[in-house]
Amino acid sequence: MIKENLEEVERNICAACARSGRKREEVRLISVSKTKPVSMLEEAYAAGSRDFGENKPQELKEKYGQLPDDIRWHMIGHLQRNKIKYIIDKACMIHSVDSERLAEAISQEAGKIGIVMPVLVEVNIAREESKFGVYAEDTAKFIEKIARLPHIHVEGLMTIAPFVEVAEENRVFFQKLRKLYVDIKRKNIDNVSMCSLSMGMTGDYQVAIEEGATMVRVGTGIFGARNYNLT
Ligand SMILES: *Cc1c(COP(=O)(O)O)cnc(C)c1O
Secondary structure, eight states: OOHHHHHHHHHHHHHHHHTTTGGGOOEEEEEEEETTHHHHHHHHHHOOOEEEEESSSSOOOOOHHTTTTTTTEEEEEEOOOOGHHHTTTTTEEEEEEEEEEHHHHHHHHHHHTTOEEEEEEEEEOOOOTTTBBBOOHHHHHHHOOOOOOOEEEEEEEEEEOOOOSSSSHHHHHHHHHHHHHHHHHHTTTTTTEEEEOOOHHHHHHHHHHTTTSEEEEEEEEOOOOOGGGGG
16 A cells, blocks of 8 residues: 555646646655654655655664665654654754754754754744644744754755645645745855745645655555544
8 A cells, every 4th residue: 555655746846847847857756754653664665765754863863773774854843842852863864943942952963973963944824833843933033043053954945834625725824835945045145055945745745846845755645544542
């Protein structure tokens, strides 16, 4: 089933790229495997997935140890400072930087092992009370501040759009995030590259691609619904 799901997602990505005059290689599919057992990740791996997204540091760490080492692990969930240590040597990117204190702590942990961690800044583009992330109007200043940290490299923006029944409703938010991304890119801030735009989930990744996403994070569409009661 996972193989068929991946094929369908792949077809949808190709169609969205075609509609918007983009190349398939411009968009990376991240298979969001949170709460799912290792056996299912192995199935996705066998079908070609090499980018996996997890939102809990300990879970990422455990799965990392059980799966092939050519997988790129993306930390996509809200991160507490005391848990950075679990993933600092395992994640290829942290998508959810939303405070100076967190950015400082990531830089410090990365420094300890002599690496520079690629990060995205999470933007609460729809200003939802329930969501993490910096507001759009604060994002450029925030990036200017954290860009000075020696062991992180800001590579772009991430957002979790509102939960909607109709994906079209989120188009305006994807457009807003894209505009913010372009505006910040134009500032040419030192140590900031603005090359990744992580937006779009199962319900709306096709719209996100049409509006410029370079990474889409798809969970349910690949692995099926999550049952939180079992975890
Ligand atoms: C769970 C999650 C996803 C995937 O959500 P689906 O709707 O299942 O595709 C994407 N991004 C983040 C940050 C998540 O926590």
